[in-house]
Amino acid sequence: MTDDPVAFRVMNEIGIIDQLARTAFERALPDGLTVAQFSVLNHFMRLGGERTPAELARSFQVTKGTMTSTLQRLEAKRLIEVRADPADGRGKRVAITDKGRAVRNASVSAIAPFLERMETGVSAVALSAILPELRRIRAYLDGERDGRRPQDI
């Protein structure tokens, strides 16, 4: 434990937190929604408009293949609509549907108690305090990847 480098210990904790939080969230989400799926719906609600799959992949820092899969599942549930991009023969345009908006709002309500408990349980102040540090780590890793960047993302 203590003989592991601090960066490794941090990554360890982050990995376990991600796992625990993810399963707790998905337990609460309606409609068999996953965090990945909810995040896409939430993105559309917060920012509005349309997006291409490639833009979404970049926003969430996942590969295009991963985004293809998530979008196909959302479309199967009628939570988003996908149409060909009239201006670019290669592209598609994605938008949230009314049902998608409803499910997103229901999801927010469903996870709100969990988030509130968490902000009480670990202190909202503490969470706010580490957020900038986490952003710095994310930015670092994002930069580190440049050059070694795969085809996507």
Next chain:
Amino acid sequence: MTDDPVAFRVMNEIGIIDQLARTAFERALPDGLTVAQFSVLNHFMRLGGERTPAELARSFQVTKGTMTSTLQRLEAKRLIEVRADPADGRGKRVAITDKGRAVRNASVSAIAPFLERMETGVSAVALSAILPELRRIRAYLDGERDGRRPQDI
């Protein structure tokens, strides 16, 4: 972004960090090793001795099914050995092999530069500073799960 609850924003960052760090690690690891597989080898090297699959599942906070899968892959690579528990007909005992030790050491060497760059890039001090906070979050989520605890873990 800013209109999401702070707990959600923290989880978002953590999820992306986990993803980026995980792929960076696995790019460096030898033998097609994954972080999950490396972690098991590392666990044996740090703590020594034998473990049952159930103990390992608890240590890493994954389900028994997940640990079964990881152990099968490690065994296929001859990095661990699994034998029946002579004292408990249901149980098994897992130990690292010499090859496992060698691969673990090679892995540590392989990821060391990455960890060092990271400790420079984001500051080892800052990493040390958030570690206790991350532990607190992990402990909170772990407690939150109690009662709602599945069959395993």
Next chain:
DNA sequence: TCCACAAAGTTTGATACCGAACTATAATTA
């Protein structure tokens, strides 16, 4: 002693991801 319940492992069916290979279309450049 028997039976109900608990614990150890495995298997199955989903989802998320990645990397790599591939198709089609656009943009650049020679």
Next chain:
DNA sequence: TAATTATAGTTCGGTATCAAACTTTGTGGA
């Protein structure tokens, strides 16, 4: 203009993970 390169999406194969169902073996109590 033709050839090259870049971008958008999809598909495939592989791993991790969870939840749930199932088998086998222990344990504890009536």
